[in-house]
Amino acid sequence: MDAPSREFMLAGSLDELKAKGRLVLHGGHRPILVVYDRGRVFAFDNRCPHMGFPLERGSIEDGILTCHWHHARFDLESGCTFDLWADDVPIFPVELRDGEVWVKTTFGDADPAAHWRQRLADGLAHDLGLVIAKAVHGQLATDVPAADIVRQVALFGAQNRDGWGVGLTILTALANLLPVLPEEEAYLALFHGARRVAADCDGEPPRRERAPLGSQPDPVTLKRWLRRWTNVRHREAAERTLLTAIAAGLSPAVLADTLVAAATERAFADTGHSLDFINKAVECLDLIGWEHAAAVLPTVVGQMVAARGAEESTAWRQPVDLVALCEQAASELPQLFATGRGVHGWSDHAALARELLGDDPVGIVDALKAAIRAGAASTDLSRSLAYAAALRVARFGNANEHSDWETAHHVFTYANAVDQMLKRIGTANSHGAVRGILHGAMALYLTRYLNVPPARIPGEGDEQLDDLPADAETICAALLDAFDRQRQVDVAARLVARHLKLGHSPQALIATLARAVLREDAGFHAYQMLEAGVRQFTEWDNTDEGRHILIAVARYLAAHSPTERAALQTADIARRLMRGGELHQEEGASS
Ligand code: FES
DSSP: OOOOOEEEEEEEHHHHHHHHHHEEETTTTTOOOEEEEEEEEEESBBOTTTTTOOOSEEEEEEEEEOTTTTEEEEEETTOOBBBBBGGOOBOOOEEETTTTEEOOOOOOOOSSSOOOOHHHHHHHHHHHHHHHHHHHHHHHHTOOOHHHHHHHHHHHHHHHSSSSSSSHHHHHHHHHHHHGGGHHHHHHHHHHHHHHHHHHHHHHOOOEEEOOOOSSSOOEEEEEEEHHHTTTHHHHHHHHHHHHHHHHHHOOOHHHHHHHHTTTTTTGGGHHHHHHHHHHHHHHHHHHHHGHHHHHHGGGHHHHHOOOOOOSSSGTTSSHHHHHHHHHHHHHHHHHHHHHHEEEEOHHHHHHHHHTSOOOOHHHHHHHHHHHHTTTOOHHHHHHHHHHHHHHHHHHHOOOOHHHHHHEEEEEEEOOOOHHHHHHHTTTTOHHHHHHHHHHHHHHHHHHGGGOOOOOOOTHHHHHHSSSSSHHHHHHHHHHHHTTTTTTTEEEEHHHHHHHTTTTTHHHHHHHHHHHHHHHOOOHHHHHHHHHHHHHHHHSOOOOOOOOHHHHHHHHHTOOOOOOHHHHHHHHHHHHHHSSSOOSTTOOOOO
């Protein structure tokens, strides 16, 4: 970016400018267009702020400069655009000295961080992808912490839409990944998160605030009330109850437990999205600060109370009443946890996961009970559940319908949400936590057909995959190449297995998978799959189980790549405009 400077450069004589009408300077970091119009002189960045085409090729009429590429129009005096999608064009001070035109060739805002913060607010308010990309780039370039950008976008999303949406979920998922992303991917992650929040809010009515109750009920009462209001779908009552819990200063863990208890009043509500969104909302607060709980947490209530539970679905009722099975088990499990608490050292997560993939729901519940008796905590069960759900994806049969990928995906991201929430709640006696595990186990059972026949997981046993490259860089390049083509599910799985079996850095592989997602116009589920996969991989590291989880991620992503990459082009144009230099060289340009 240009630094503030007082330097001026001679553009030419005023007579020459009058004769030619316009001149282009090549000083500083960008070409500058100097124009004469009706007795006045103006100077701009010659690169159209929309896509960088040279404004010198545009036309001027009635004090308005029109770019001839997409016909964006700009006020000559201020550089402000009449077409918001194009963005304003930077202007440069001009001085006339003894018949000569002098132009200040560099510029800078007195407070660039504040400038780009305002531009991000403008871009979010009007859903302007290019402005959002520039503002994110501008804030990062002025060393604004990524957490500050996430906070600005998250609070905008919470206030300008009547409920939590996919945009805020994507923002939070990508923000969770920032610590493992290279700098370039961090820019793309923040851009995608912000643009999806803006798109979610575009044309939506703003959220209407509600107030906490004037009383101070105890936490147990508040938890019971929130379950009650969720059951009868009374949104306002549920929001006021939750706001009261927040105002009472309940800890994040207690608030999370209260929400999980209410959300699990319905089984696998909205195919798991209700609990998944709740988990993302509390993770969002970890990122932006729990002092914003009253602004963020109530946004999940609308979906939570309106969600359709699986108990309304035939598949959960016949031929086996899975809801009744869960209810019976949920009443028994707390006592079993109390019994098993004295037993230490349980670590059969992978073995339990295999039992959870069985085809007998009663046997699955019995396996959970046996694990608890043997000392497994609720977080052990949720870890096994998440791994089992990842195996469903890793073994997803290629003969299934393409839309079935989403069925497998829903169980995995739900299981990850349950696991993250239970780690936060940190108690074995949470009724909601127990139900969350049971509902996840039954959802997993119902997707067993997705593994008939199961896809073979590459790299098992002594299989070395020697036909594939050996060095990490070539493997990662081959992986990106595979994502460039359709239906490379098995190729991608083999490359991931090869990379990890050779002991290469998982971080490099994760960065490559992130790159594969961030360069695409990815769907909501791709972001979820990537983030949930990375979170679960950290539980296992580079073991057989960890490898299976990243294979699942790669297979899912390969099934959904490539796309048009329009958003990447926007991000790239914004970055190039921000960095200066010419984007489009014009033959015969005046100088
Ligand atoms: S309007 Fe100028 S490049 Fe598109």
